[in-house]
């Protein structure tokens with residue numbers, strides 16, 4: 536119930552205007568968001584690299600319905616990639632993009648064109664782009680754009696959500712050598728017609744999907760904090776004879792940081808999803824929805840100020 540309310544809050548323009556501009560959620564923002572500027576996030580990425588962790592940087596901001604705003608977002612990503620290269624971090628840092636922030640709600644062609652500019656800048660910088668997945672109404676179009684981008688930039692990553700009934704088939708379609716696929720549970724509130732609603736069923740589906748990706752020779756990016764899936768992924772990697780360079784774990788900035796360090800120290804590649812920017816409201820609500828217990832921690836932090 537609380538989870539559904541927080542997911543609804545993440546979609547509410549009105550609440551964003553009310554809450555997003557004041558400092559009420561500041562403790563949660565500080566935990567989940569790596570700063571407001573490109574320089575902040577580069578500093579955070581450097582700290583991760585110094586500790587042997589990798590990063591994928593996400594510039595926060597969703598659902599732009601204006602071509603100029605989409606161009607501005609792409610321009611900022613291109614500038615960020617220049618900073619990544621200048622800082623000598625291209626072997627540790629890539630970027631993640633949301634097509635809705637690049638104009639998909641206006642026109643999928645605009646989003647593809649802007650993402651293509653970011654892919655070109657990433658290639659020049661010596662790194663890669665991963666295209667995030669949004670709600671299930673966008674899956675087909677997002678995968679179509681991903682395929683088109685891969686014709687010119689084959690290392691472009693995509694995301695599949697284990698909770699969706701369709702995903703095992705999508706994994707089969709994308710399970711080929713070199714195919715960078717981030718597998719996650721799925722962060723959006725979806726109807727039962729398209730998605731599993733039971734946590735155990737989602738976990739079973741996750742491991743089946745991961746097996747399909749590993750068997751097909753894809754490069755799976757195992758995006759989860761769930762201890763059962765972390766252990767299951769490591770066991771599957773052993774079964775398929777995968778080494779450190781054949782797959783990676785991914786976790787969110789501010790979530791299970793000790794586990795990130797433990798996995799990295801054990802020799803796994805661990806990439807941290809590193810969001811930054813002033814448009815933190817929706818992202819932060821989604822993180823709170825994933826674990827409503829975070830609200831208690833938030834309440835304590837607010838009271839202690």
Ligand code: FDA
Nearest residue numbers: 667668719720721722758759760761785786787808822825
């Ligand atoms: P689950 O939610 O069951 O969490 C397992 C445990 O992890 C919890 O018990 C808790 O200990 C800890 N935990 C998880 N989330 C937490 C939080 N917010 N705060 C504190 N503790 C938490 N989704 C999507 O739809 N499209 C996308 O493109 C992406 N991209 C993406 C990238 C990366 C790197 C990650 C890690 C995740 C995503 N996601 C995503 C989000 C994903 O779909 C999912 O919602 C979250 O990862 C939570 O699911 P878990 O697998 O972690 O399990």
